Amino acid sequence: MAVLAPTKSISATELKHLIACHECDLLMRRPEPECGQKVECPRCGYELYTLRPQVIRRSLALVLAALLLYVPANFLPIMQLNLLGRSTEDTIWSGVVGLYNSGMQGIAVVVLLCSMVIPLLKLLCQFAVLLSIRWDIGRSYGLLLYRIYHHLREWGMLEVYLMGILVAIVKLVDLAELHLGLGLFCFIGLLLVQVWLEVTMSPQQIWQALSGEDQHARD
Numbered sequence: 001m002a003v004l005a006p007t008k009s010i011s012a013t014e015l016k017h018l019i020a021c022h023e024c025d026l027l028m029r030r031p032e033p034e035c036g037q038k039v040e041c042p043r044c045g046y047e048l049y050t051l052r053p054q055v056i057r058r059s060l061a062l063v064l065a066a067l068l069l070y071v072p073a074n075f076l077p078i079m080q081l082n083l084l085g086r087s088t089e090d091t092i093w094s095g096v097v098g099l100y101n102s103g104m105q106g107i108a109v110v111v112l113l114c115s116m117v118i119p120l121l122k123l124l125c126q127f128a129v130l131l132s133i134r135w136d137i138g139r140s141y142g143l144l145l146y147r148i149y150h151h152l153r154e155w156g157m158l159e160v161y162l163m164g165i166l167v168a169i170v171k172l173v174d175l176a177e178l179h180l181g182l183g184l185f186c187f188i189g190l191l192l193v194q195v196w197l198e199v200t201m202s203p204q205q206i207w208q209a210l211s212g213e214d215q216h217a218r219d
Contacts, residue, residue, distance in 0.1 A: 055205050056134055062197040063127045069190040070123065074116055076183030078165060083176035091183055092116065092161070114157040119194070122156050125149040126201065133209045142210050150203075158191045 020027050021041040028041070077089040092115055099108035125145045132142030165184065172178055 055200065055202055056130055056209070059126070059197060059201040060130050060134065062193055062200060063123055063130060066123050066190055066193045066197060067127065069186050069193060070120060073183060073186040073190040076186060077181030078184045078187065079169065079172075079181050080179040081172065081176050082178075089181065092187070111161075114155060115161045118152050119156040119158055119190075122149055122152050123194075125152070126197070129206065129210070130201075133206070139210055146206060146210060156194075158187075158194065162187065162191055
């Protein structure tokens with residue numbers, strides 16, 4: 001574990017070697033941790049970042065897995081409901097269409113954005129950023145896309161949608177014959193892969209790789 005030492009006097013040439021704690025705003029000199037080490041603030045103990053091995057390769061694999069899961073998660077049936085001889089299959093897309101046709105166009109647009117559009121845009125931004133680092137092309141566009149990704153992070157609410165699905169299953173299971181569909185498992189898989197990707201894709205390493213400071217990011 002790498003421990004940072006506070007700095008008292010700095011010059012303009014040293015600014016690029018400094019880092020500030022996100023929690024207590026302590027300004028420190030950036031260390032050179034070994035692979036797998038964590039960098040923590042010496043004052044409040046907040047974990048600033050972790051130097052992860054093969055971050056680009058692992059993140060690319062996770063992004064591709066998430067993109068492969070995206071279509072079945074959104075368009076395959078989440079559940080099949082049998083009630084009084086009538087059978088229906090529900091998907092995330094059919095839920096958006098149902099809200100729109102029921103006169104709740106505003107809610108339908110919000111659900112569409114938060115459950116389908118923004119998660120896809122986040123994945124595409126991450127994919128483009130990782131490719132720009134891996135192939136060493138378009139770093140300036142990669143910086144822009146990574147900023148856009150950070151603005152979109154709070155709007156992708158797959159976990160909220162999953163909680164809504166689980167609540168609906170609990171309420172409907174006693175009212176009708178309910179069968180879980182393949183789309184639900186793909187949706188859960190997509191959510192888990194995205195969480196794993198958030199943990200693996202270290203922001204500090206990505207910013208350094210995009211700015212050209214980390215020459216080993218493509219390894």
